[in-house]
Amino acid sequence: MFMRLSAVLLAACTLAAAQSSTSLAPAQITHVITVSNNLTATNGSMVFSPQVVNASLHETVVFNFTEGTHSATQSTFAAPCLPAHVSNSSLNGFDTSLRPAGNGTAITQFVIVMNPDIVNDTLWFYDQATCGIGGVGVINAGNVTATWQPLDAFVRNALRLNGTGATSSAAPSSTGGSTSSGTGSGSSGGNSSGSGSSSGSTGAAPRLLAPVLALVPLILLGAALVL
Template sequence: MFSALLAVSALAASVAAQSHTSLSPAQITHVITVANNASATNGSNVFTPQVVNASLGETVLFNFTQGNHSATQSEFATPCIPAHDTNITVNGFDSGIRPAGNGTAITQLVVIMNPDIVNTTLWFYDVNTCGIGGVGVINPGNVSATLQTIDGFTRNAERLNGTGASSSSAAPSSTGGSSGSSGTSSGGGSSGSGSGGSDNTSAAAAMRVVPAAVLVLALIAGGALIV
C-alpha cells in the first residue's frame, strides 16, 4: 500500500514537472513589482527584480503596488530620458506615473517580447526615483561584450541626478572642448601671424621715414634747402 502511494506521488510530481516545462512562451510571465524604495537615498528596490531575462513570446508585467512610480524605457547613456526623445526610431514603453497609493490602486503595464524587441536590451527607469537609482533592465544580453551593466546604468542615473542631461550637458562640453582646442590652435596661429605681419609693416615704414628725416636735417644744416 505504501509503495503504491509513493508511485502515485512520483507520477503526480512527474506530470506537474512536465506541465510546467511545457508551458508555451505566451503563458510565461515575468513580474516586476514596482513599489516604494527602501530609503530616501536608494532607489534600487523600486523595481523588484531589477534585471529580467525574457524570451520570445514571453510577457514582462510591471505590477504597480505602492507609491507614485513609472516604468519608462530609455537608453543606456541617457537613463532618465524617454528612449524616443533621444532616439526617434525607438517607440519605447512608458506607463506614465501610476499612483498606486499603499496598495489601494494597483495597476499593471504589460510588455510582450515580440520579435522586434526580444533581442534588444530594454533599459527603463522610474521618473520619480531615477536620480537615486530607480532603474532596471530587460534582457541585458552579453554584458561582457557591451560593457553595459545594470550597475553602470545605475551610476549613470545617479551621476545625472535624474536630470537625464547626458546628451545636452556632455555634448556642449565635448563640442566646446574640441572647438576651443581647434579654435585656440587655429585662432592663435592666425592671430599670431596677423600680429606679426602688422609689426613688420610698421617697422619697415619706420625705416623708410627715418633716413628721409635725417636727409632733411642735413640739407638745412648745410644751407642747401630753401624753406
C-alpha cells in the same frame, strides 16, 4: 467483430487524446517586476524588484504597481532618465506614465510580451520619480553584443547625469563655465585691455624724455665754453 470494435475504440481514444493535447495552451512564463517605494530617500534601487529580468521569446514581463507613484519608462543606456524616443527618435519605447498606487489601494499592471521584434533587444527602463537616485532597471541586459553594459553602469549613468550629486556638481560647473566665459570676453578682457593701455601710456613718457635728458650735459658744456 470484437477486433473491429477494439480498433474503433482505439481510434476514438487516439483522436480524443490528440484533440485534448492540441487544445492545451503551452505553458507561459511570466516575470513579475514589483514597482513600489524605495526603502531609503537616497537609494532608488528597490523601486523595481527585481531590477534585472531575462525573458525569452513569447514570455511576458509584468510591471506590478503596488505602492507609491512611479512609472516604467523605456530609455537608452546613454540617457537613463529620458524617454527612449527623446534620445533616439527611431525607438518607440513603452511608457506607463506616473501611476499612483497609494499604499496598495490602487494596484495596476502593465504587461510587455516579448515578441520577435523586441526579444533580442536590451530594454533599459526607469522610474520618472526616482531615476536620479537609481530607480532604473533592465530587461535582457545580456543581449548587448557590441559592449557589455551592466546594470551598475546604467545606475551610475543615472546618478551622474540626473542625480543629486550630478546636480550639485554640474550646477557650479555650468555657472562657472558661463562666468568664466563672460569674464574672459567681458570683465577680464576689458580689464586686461585697460591695464595694457595704462601701462603703455606710462612707459611712453620715459621713452620720449630719454633723448632730451641725454642732451642736457651737452647743452651745459656748450654754455660753459661760451662763458
